[in-house]
Amino acid sequence: MNTLQAEAITVSAFCLIPSDAKIELMDTSVLEQSLVERIDFALNAPLIRIGANSLTLGAIVKILGAIFLVLVITLGVKRLLAQVVLERLGLKEGTRESVATIASYGLGAFFLVVVLQAVGLNLATLTVLAGSLGVGIGFGLQDITRDFISGLTLLLEQKLKVGDFIEWEGKSGYVAEISLRSTVIRTLTLRHIIIPNSSLMGNQVLNWTYNSHKGWVSLPVSVMHESDPIVVIEVLMDSAYLEESVSFEYPPEVYFTGFSDHALEFSLWVWVHRIDRKHVTESALRFIVEQNLRQHGIKLASPRMNIWQRNPNVLIQASSEDYRNLAHLQQPESSQVIAHSRPISTRDLLWQISYFKNCTELELKKLVELGFRRHLRAGEILFAEGDPGDAFYIILAGKLTYQIKGLNQPPVTLEAGSFAGEFSLMLGIPRTVTVRAVEPTAVFSMSPQGFNKLLHDQPHLYDLMVEEMGQHQDALSQQKRQLHNMGMLKEEEYDANPVAWIRKRLEKLFYSS
Numbered sequence: 001m002n003t004l005q006a007e008a009i010t011v012s013a014f015c016l017i018p019s020d021a022k023i024e025l026m027d028t029s030v031l032e033q034s035l036v037e038r039i040d041f042a043l044n045a046p047l048i049r050i051g052a053n054s055l056t057l058g059a060i061v062k063i064l065g066a067i068f069l070v071l072v073i074t075l076g077v078k079r080l081l082a083q084v085v086l087e088r089l090g091l092k093e094g095t096r097e098s099v100a101t102i103a104s105y106g107l108g109a110f111f112l113v114v115v116l117q118a119v120g121l122n123l124a125t126l127t128v129l130a131g132s133l134g135v136g137i138g139f140g141l142q143d144i145t146r147d148f149i150s151g152l153t154l155l156l157e158q159k160l161k162v163g164d165f166i167e168w169e170g171k172s173g174y175v176a177e178i179s180l181r182s183t184v185i186r187t188l189t190l191r192h193i194i195i196p197n198s199s200l201m202g203n204q205v206l207n208w209t210y211n212s213h214k215g216w217v218s219l220p221v222s223v224m225h226e227s228d229p230i231v232v233i234e235v236l237m238d239s240a241y242l243e244e245s246v247s248f249e250y251p252p253e254v255y256f257t258g259f260s261d262h263a264l265e266f267s268l269w270v271w272v273h274r275i276d277r278k279h280v281t282e283s284a285l286r287f288i289v290e291q292n293l294r295q296h297g298i299k300l301a302s303p304r305m306n307i308w309q310r311n312p313n314v315l316i317q318a319s320s321e322d323y324r325n326l327a328h329l330q331q332p333e334s335s336q337v338i339a340h341s342r343p344i345s346t347r348d349l350l351w352q353i354s355y356f357k358n359c360t361e362l363e364l365k366k367l368v369e370l371g372f373r374r375h376l377r378a379g380e381i382l383f384a385e386g387d388p389g390d391a392f393y394i395i396l397a398g399k400l401t402y403q404i405k406g407l408n409q410p411p412v413t414l415e416a417g418s419f420a421g422e423f424s425l426m427l428g429i430p431r432t433v434t435v436r437a438v439e440p441t442a443v444f445s446m447s448p449q450g451f452n453k454l455l456h457d458q459p460h461l462y463d464l465m466v467e468e469m470g471q472h473q474d475a476l477s478q479q480k481r482q483l484h485n486m487g488m489l490k491e492e493e494y495d496a497n498p499v500a501w502i503r504k505r506l507e508k509l510f511y512s513s
Contacts, residue, residue, distance in 0.1 A: 070112045078104035101178065102155050143198070144181065150197035151180035160200065160207060165276035167206040168195070174276070188279075208275045214247070215275035219285050222263035222301040223293070229256060229264060230365045231345045234373070235296055236268045238346075239288040241372040241445075245281045246270045251447050254369060263301030297342050346373050346444060349396040353417040355461065366457055370450035376437035382420065387431045389424025392451040398441025402433040413438070425451060 082100035154160055155178060164175045166185070173187035183200055185193040208215065223232055233254045240252035250271040257265045268289070272281050293300065347364045350356045356364070373396065376382060382393065382400060400414040414420055414435075424431050425448060446454060455461060
């Protein structure tokens with residue numbers, strides 16, 4: 001069947017349609033054609049004329065569609081870069097977010113131009129329009145422009161990054177998002193604060209995690225004037241070592257910061273791995289410090305008030321009978337608090353040791369600042385064989401014991417005034433024996449930094465330590481042979497005399513620190 005035959009069949013079929021139906025079909029076709037023409041006319045009718053160029057409703061629809069498409073692409077590219085590509089490269093969260101944001105905005109601008117060209121929009125029209133409205137928009141959107149430039153600066157400089165813990169105008173939280181106009185801060189209570197970027201750039205911001213999440217936490221403590229400062233320092237040091245969130249990468253420090261009208265002021269500084277969790281550490285330390293101060297009979301300071309009687313000669317007259325009847329008011333009320341005996345301070349325990357008994361108060365104060373007191377129950381292990389040699393101990397009270405493998409000798413007992421742990425600490429090797437408490441024992445523990453400082457501040461301990469080690473030559477010889485067999489002792493360091501060998505190790509430690 002050819003085209004002419006098809007047309008003939010169509011005409012024949014149309015002729016068979018009744019006249020009324022023919023008129024209805026013609027009217028419907030005309031109406032549809034008229035509606036399409038009207039929509040086309042509305043879309044292509046110029047709304048704004050700028051010189052020879054015009055902006056139509058159809059062009060506006062195309063622009064909005066292009067912008068929507070570019071936004072979808074931009075958000076997808078940003079999420080893909082931040083959560084997949086850059087994360088696999090091992091970049092930090094803040095760096096990932098900054099790179100992803102800048103790259104997505106750049107690609108978004110490029111895609112917008114491409115899409116607008118693809119839909120047939122004459123960009124020259126937009127250029128003329130932007131030029132005509134630029135001055136007015138510039139005056140009306142100064143703040144937005146300032147925020148935009150500040151956002152670019154934040155993203156490029158990375159002084160603030162996503163994930164940083166910051167403090168701004170009394171508010172603190174994590175940087176959750178940095179966009180071109182604003183920055184979102186997520187507080188510790190999971191609230192979100194939206195801050196214009198220009199406000200962050202124009203004001204002082206404290207970035208707690210600029211380089212790392214580690215940092216120092218300070219805890220001010222005020223005690224009564226009658227308190228013993230050395231005991232206060234001891235209590236604060238012991239309290240720091242009792243808190244699990246405190247890191248011992250750097251030893252805690254206590255400073256006597258000043259005198260006030262009603263208190264002695266101290267400050268405890270501790271090192272923590274997560275400075276953004278410092279409020280948890282501060283709260284825990286306050287509980288521990290308050291309890292330890294109370295056990296030592298040290299009271300926290302409170303403001304004092306002096307009351308002066310303006311007319312001391314005017315007294316209430318009372319008879320002797322009234323006095324006898326009211327005498328019970330003068331008696332102190334019975335306390336319901338159970339009295340606890342005060343623990344002996346570390347300073348007093350050190351004073352009882354022979355080579356510290358001639359130390360002055362200031363010398364003992366320096367010594368107390370080097371470590372903390374640790375209590376062991378009977379049978380509790382101080383350190384086990386294979387543990388790292390990361391501490392030096394002075395036995396304050398009680399007894400410790402250890403057994404050296406390979407020697408058919410009774411266990412070695414260490415009593416008050418003896419040292420423990422110096423062998424592994426000096427050589428930088430794991431513990432070679434297991435030391436445990438025979439009875440309830442108190443030891444004064446020092447970090448390697450504290451041990452080095454002890455030797456510098458009190459050189460007379462050098463000979464005492466060598467003499468103490470010399471009393472256990474068999475043990476030294478056995479440990480020395482073990483180190484030599486393990487390859488941890490070089491031939492040039494080997495000496496047949498254990499005491500001479502340990503003296504060389506001490507001299508090396510002493511003069512190299």
